[in-house]
Amino acid sequence: MRGVLKMPVQIGAKAHPFSDPTGLLSDCHRRIEMFLGALEGVASVIDRPLTEETRAALESALRYFREAAPKHTADEEESLFPRMRQKRDPNVEAAIKRLESLEHDHLLAASLHAEMEELGQRYLEVGSLESISVDAFRKAIVSLVSIYKQHIRIEDDLVFPLAKQLLSAADKAAIADEMAARRKLASLSLWTVIRQKVSACPCSDDLQDSRLPTPRLREPVAPVQGHRS
Ligand SMILES: [Fe+2]
Numbered sequence: 001m002r003g004v005l006k007m008p009v010q011i012g013a014k015a016h017p018f019s020d021p022t023g024l025l026s027d028c029h030r031r032i033e034m035f036l037g038a039l040e041g042v043a044s045v046i047d048r049p050l051t052e053e054t055r056a057a058l059e060s061a062l063r064y065f066r067e068a069a070p071k072h073t074a075d076e077e078e079s080l081f082p083r084m085r086q087k088r089d090p091n092v093e094a095a096i097k098r099l100e101s102l103e104h105d106h107l108l109a110a111s112l113h114a115e116m117e118e119l120g121q122r123y124l125e126v127g128s129l130e131s132i133s134v135d136a137f138r139k140a141i142v143s144l145v146s147i148y149k150q151h152i153r154i155e156d157d158l159v160f161p162l163a164k165q166l167l168s169a170a171d172k173a174a175i176a177d178e179m180a181a182r183r184k185l186a187s188l189s190l191w192t193v194i195r196q197k198v199s200a201c202p203c204s205d206d207l208q209d210s211r212l213p214t215p216r217l218r219e220p221v222a223p224v225q226g227h228r229s
């Protein structure tokens with residue numbers, strides 16, 4: 001995949017309401033897919049001298065995965081998954097097995113992101129990379145895309161619909177409040193007001209994100225057969 005790095009604008013992105021925290025987490029997945037697309041675009045030209053366009057795409061994607069994406073992981077691992085585990089529901093047992101593998105994916109993805117951060121920062125600093133680092137960057141993004149594709153599909157099509165059914169309104173409100181707190185927003189009610197100003201998703205923790213170069217959209221992830229509830 002070689003050629004000009006494309007960064008089209010995301011059109012028509014619509015955020016879920018705060019009464020639907022798993023919907024918000026799915027919104028974050030769309031954001032993750034976009035920034036993975038940006039990193040794939042960078043990987044296709046990373047054997048060439050750095051251009052301003054590539055710099056902008058790489059800086060915004062690295063920043064997203066360094067600062068905002070970990071909050072998404074915490075939303076799931078600290079707020080959502082523990083509440084699901086507390087429910088005495090037979091379907092949860094099967095989902096919990098999936099959750100354990102998802103938490104392993106989070107660790108694996110974190111180490112691949114750390115590798116890409118190091119290589120990407122060097123590329124930004126020096127303006128070029130030696131071939132061994134080019135190969136490492138490309139391998140890391142291929143692995144990340146593969147991990148996220150499967151991971152996001154399980155969460156969007158199995159875990160989140162189940163959570164939506166199982167969790168009480170109080171659970172959902174508590175999750176939304178914890179998500180707000182991670183972004184240093186005072187409360188759900190205040191966050192609801194602030195949301196008017198945030199065009200994308202709450203896993204972006206600054207209000208200027210819409211000004212960043214928007215990488216190309218990836219193809220939507222195909223749903224898992226039989227898992228939609
Ligand atoms: Fe996850």
Ligand SMILES: [Fe+2]
Nearest residue numbers: 025072076155
């Ligand atoms: Fe997720």
